[in-house]
Amino acid sequence: MPDVTVEELSVRFGSTEAVRRVTLRVPSDRITVILGPSGSGKSTLLRSVAGLVEPTTGTIRVGDRVMFDASRRLNVPPEQRQLGMVFQSHALWPHMNVLENVMFPLRQRRVDRAEAHVRAARVLNMVGLEGSETRYPGQLSGGESQRVSLARALVYEPLVLLFDEPLSSLDAPIRAQMRREIRSMQEGLQTTMVYVTHDRAEAEELADTLVVMRRGAIEEIGQADQVLTRPASPFTADFLLDAIIVRGRCTEGRVRAGWIDAPDPVRQRNHAHPPLGRGGPLRYCSDWV
Numbered sequence: 001m002p003d004v005t006v007e008e009l010s011v012r013f014g015s016t017e018a019v020r021r022v023t024l025r026v027p028s029d030r031i032t033v034i035l036g037p038s039g040s041g042k043s044t045l046l047r048s049v050a051g052l053v054e055p056t057t058g059t060i061r062v063g064d065r066v067m068f069d070a071s072r073r074l075n076v077p078p079e080q081r082q083l084g085m086v087f088q089s090h091a092l093w094p095h096m097n098v099l100e101n102v103m104f105p106l107r108q109r110r111v112d113r114a115e116a117h118v119r120a121a122r123v124l125n126m127v128g129l130e131g132s133e134t135r136y137p138g139q140l141s142g143g144e145s146q147r148v149s150l151a152r153a154l155v156y157e158p159l160v161l162l163f164d165e166p167l168s169s170l171d172a173p174i175r176a177q178m179r180r181e182i183r184s185m186q187e188g189l190q191t192t193m194v195y196v197t198h199d200r201a202e203a204e205e206l207a208d209t210l211v212v213m214r215r216g217a218i219e220e221i222g223q224a225d226q227v228l229t230r231p232a233s234p235f236t237a238d239f240l241l242d243a244i245i246v247r248g249r250c251t252e253g254r255v256r257a258g259w260i261d262a263p264d265p266v267r268q269r270n271h272a273h274p275p276l277g278r279g280g281p282l283r284y285c286s287d288w289v
């Protein structure tokens, strides 16, 4: 499966710069989670990759294929990008049953009815909805509707799957179950997945690579377990860990730091990350122990 490369990408809406010079390589065959507070540009970045938003500058490539290049005025339409997208609101066609909803993208791509039927039934099986083919969206729970939209995104075997907070309208147990299913599906299909969320638990469960966004730019990127436990940026530490950040100066190889917003100065500890040189500036996070 291809990787996705974004270079120097900016998106402007009037006076708002929603994405600011983002350069990012999404590796193939794994899940990259984009995490960040509301308004940080996550959806805009994802929608640019999908072709639903036209960036102001930069390039987007999927594998070797250039999908967008502002300088060459090249902009491949969304339906030709071979990407599957699953949104928070899973707009299913209310007048079509589950099977017809899932067959729809194939019929749009002129796959004949018999083959579309076989392929739709196969992905419905994969998302655990076998037996629900003849039900209508109005007769489904939120979790089931979400599975149908997942099936609809998977059915035409996209090279890359893009998720924008697909589970946020579901309650906690179903969300956890769906997360596990997305994870095991990724392992089975080996697709490249990009998953946008502002939920730390989702990032923890799903992410191989974690990208943290802040005000339209990438704040930090790295192996998920590294970023989640030992973030390099104070902003990430604060956002992910509710950490107490200290700044100070290292003396005698021990931490003598003035706390900022610390409830209890006695909690000062003799650990620091990264390792400190004597006299060097210190930025220390209370959870790095």
Ligand SMILES: Nc1ncnc2c1ncn2[C@@H]1O[C@H](COP(=O)(O)OP(=O)(O)OP(=O)(O)O)[C@@H](O)[C@H]1O
Pocket (backbone or CB within 6 Å): 013, 016, 017, 018, 036, 037, 038, 039, 040, 041, 042, 043, 044, 045, 198
């Ligand atoms: N179509 C649009 N027109 C104008 N401004 C927009 C548009 N879409 C997004 N924005 C603005 O761009 C910025 C980034 O929005 P975006 O939706 O990408 O954030 P987000 O990180 O996905 O936030 P959330 O977590 O709330 O979904 C915000 O300031 C938003 O108001």
Ligand SMILES: [Mg+2]
Pocket (backbone or CB within 6 Å): 042, 043, 044
């Ligand atoms: Mg969003």
